[in-house]
Amino acid sequence: MSTSKSTFRLSFMLLLVLLTSILAACGSESATTAPSGSTTTSNEPRTIKLWHYEGANSAMGIAWAESIKQFQASHPGVTIQFEEKGFEQIRQTAGMVLNSNETPDILEYNKGNATAGLLSTQGLLTDLSDVATQRGWDKLLSSSLQTTARYDDKGVMGAGKWFGVPNYAEYVMVYYNKDMFAKANLQVPTTFAEFEAVMDAFVQQGVTPLSVGGAEYPAQQIFYELVLSKANREFVNAFQLYQGDVDFRGPEFTYGAEKMAEWVSKGYISKDATGIKAEDMGVAFTNGTFPIMISGSWWYGRFTDEIKGFEWGTFLFPGNTLHPGSSGNIWAVPTNAQNKELVYDFIDITMSQEIQTLLGNSGGVPVNADVSKITNEKNKELIQNFDAISKADGLAFYPDWPAPGYYDILVANIQELIDGTKTPSEMLDAIAIPYQEHRATLGK
Numbered sequence: 001m002s003t004s005k006s007t008f009r010l011s012f013m014l015l016l017v018l019l020t021s022i023l024a025a026c027g028s029e030s031a032t033t034a035p036s037g038s039t040t041t042s043n044e045p046r047t048i049k050l051w052h053y054e055g056a057n058s059a060m061g062i063a064w065a066e067s068i069k070q071f072q073a074s075h076p077g078v079t080i081q082f083e084e085k086g087f088e089q090i091r092q093t094a095g096m097v098l099n100s101n102e103t104p105d106i107l108e109y110n111k112g113n114a115t116a117g118l119l120s121t122q123g124l125l126t127d128l129s130d131v132a133t134q135r136g137w138d139k140l141l142s143s144s145l146q147t148t149a150r151y152d153d154k155g156v157m158g159a160g161k162w163f164g165v166p167n168y169a170e171y172v173m174v175y176y177n178k179d180m181f182a183k184a185n186l187q188v189p190t191t192f193a194e195f196e197a198v199m200d201a202f203v204q205q206g207v208t209p210l211s212v213g214g215a216e217y218p219a220q221q222i223f224y225e226l227v228l229s230k231a232n233r234e235f236v237n238a239f240q241l242y243q244g245d246v247d248f249r250g251p252e253f254t255y256g257a258e259k260m261a262e263w264v265s266k267g268y269i270s271k272d273a274t275g276i277k278a279e280d281m282g283v284a285f286t287n288g289t290f291p292i293m294i295s296g297s298w299w300y301g302r303f304t305d306e307i308k309g310f311e312w313g314t315f316l317f318p319g320n321t322l323h324p325g326s327s328g329n330i331w332a333v334p335t336n337a338q339n340k341e342l343v344y345d346f347i348d349i350t351m352s353q354e355i356q357t358l359l360g361n362s363g364g365v366p367v368n369a370d371v372s373k374i375t376n377e378k379n380k381e382l383i384q385n386f387d388a389i390s391k392a393d394g395l396a397f398y399p400d401w402p403a404p405g406y407y408d409i410l411v412a413n414i415q416e417l418i419d420g421t422k423t424p425s426e427m428l429d430a431i432a433i434p435y436q437e438h439r440a441t442l443g444k
Contacts, residue, residue, distance in 0.1 A: 047079045048339050048346070052108035053087045059301035059364025060168060060328070066358055067349045074349075078342060087278075088216070091115065091407070098124040098334045106343045109332040111148035111164060112401030113240075116330060117155030120163040126333040128162040131344055137165055140351055140368050144395060145169060145327040154442050157401075158241055164330025167350045169365040170297045171325025171386055171395065172221050174318075178311040180207075180291040192229060192319035196268075202291055203267040210263075211290035212273035213281035214418050217400070219273065220410040221324050222263075222294050223417075224399040227256030228322040236322060236396045242444035248432035257417065257424035264418050274415040296324075300382055301363025313378075316385060322396040323389055328365075403438035406431075 054060040068080045119125050132138045152160035189195040199209040231252045238244030263269050285293040356366040360374045365386045400407035413430045416422035
């Protein structure tokens with residue numbers, strides 16, 4: 001082989017090596033760094049895991065399904081993998097799952113000291129403070145609605161860093177069967193005495209007035225409504241935010257426990273309610289078995305869709321200026337989430353006026369809706385009642401929030417109050433001890 005041919009072949013081979021190096025470098029420059037810090041090619045499909053426990057025909061379920069559609073349309077190559085979970089399932093397992101490699105990228109999580117607050121102190125939730133400012137979420141939520149988004153270093157809500165984003169509000173009210181009221185010639189009560197008179201009238205007709213789920217959260221919300229009927233804002237701040245002493249033998253808790261036991265003895269609440277779950281309570285009201293149900297606004301959209309056999313309506317718990325309620329549950333982003341920036345884009349969509357208006361028209365309580373486009377009169381009433389509570393500083397949060405594990409303590413002891421195995425005094429002692437023990441750990 002001649003020297004010139006050898007030189008040419010060597011030059012050609014060197015050129016190929018150079019070209020290969022250049023192409024490799026270009027390829028590496030086209031790669032993108034995922035928000036989690038891992039590197040992936042720009043056209044690599046990605047999947048976001050989302051968990052929530054709202055029914056498909058609830059206001060939130062409808063609004064979030066549309067949010068998923070809009071997100072996927074605006075983010076080609078990204079898929080949201082939605083996994084429906086139960087309320088109890090997430091409540092009981094979140095701490096364990098969020099500390100594993102099975103964590104979702106975003107989930108609906110229960111707000112409050114005992115839930116989101118607790119996980120924030122364990123380092124399991126992403127600090128969203130800077131993101132909330134950058135994306136304007138702090139401007140969309142009033143200070144009262146931000147209470148459940150922010151937690152201090154001890155997990156106490158109301159101040160500190162953002163660890164979640166609520167995109168709806170909620171409150172407890174009284175649902176009633178208009179047809180059963182009309183048949184019994186009864187009017188909507190406006191005072192507590194009138195409310196008891198209505199329930200007495202149903203009992204005299206052989207009808208148990210209240211559909212109650214004693215095996216889960218609904219019964220404790222009734223107990224709390226009764227407590228709040230004798231309470232003021234100072235009591236709520238002391239109980240929920242540890243801004244003062246709490247006396248479980250004081251007039252508020254004593255009245256609530258004694259009155260609830262009285263409601264059982266008068267036949268307003270069946271002793272069988274101890275075995276009834278929230279779902280069964282709602283279905284019983286939907287079927288027209290009970291004339292009254294005391295529970296939250298999260299049922300509203302579902303009742304609008306499912307109740308066909310009678311007319312129904314709502315009213316606020318008579319005589320109360322304080323009501324169980326707050327922002328809705330929060331979007332939480334686990335610390336181990338893999339696609340955080342994409343998740344923030346999804347939260348933006350759920351906070352948009354279009355989605356918020358859809359939520360309002362579907363029976364939810366929006367935080368950023370165009371109220372002029374809420375077309376259903378019943379839905380307008382729902383939103384107006386919430387506005388009235390909010391403007392009166394009437395949101396009193398929920399009774400299970402102040403301490404970790406307090407939900408289960410309340411469920412068990414209120415079940416025993418209903419079935420008569422504990423007196424009101426014994427029940428109050430049983431719920432006071434774990435509350436005070438937790439406060440002591442916080443130095444409160």
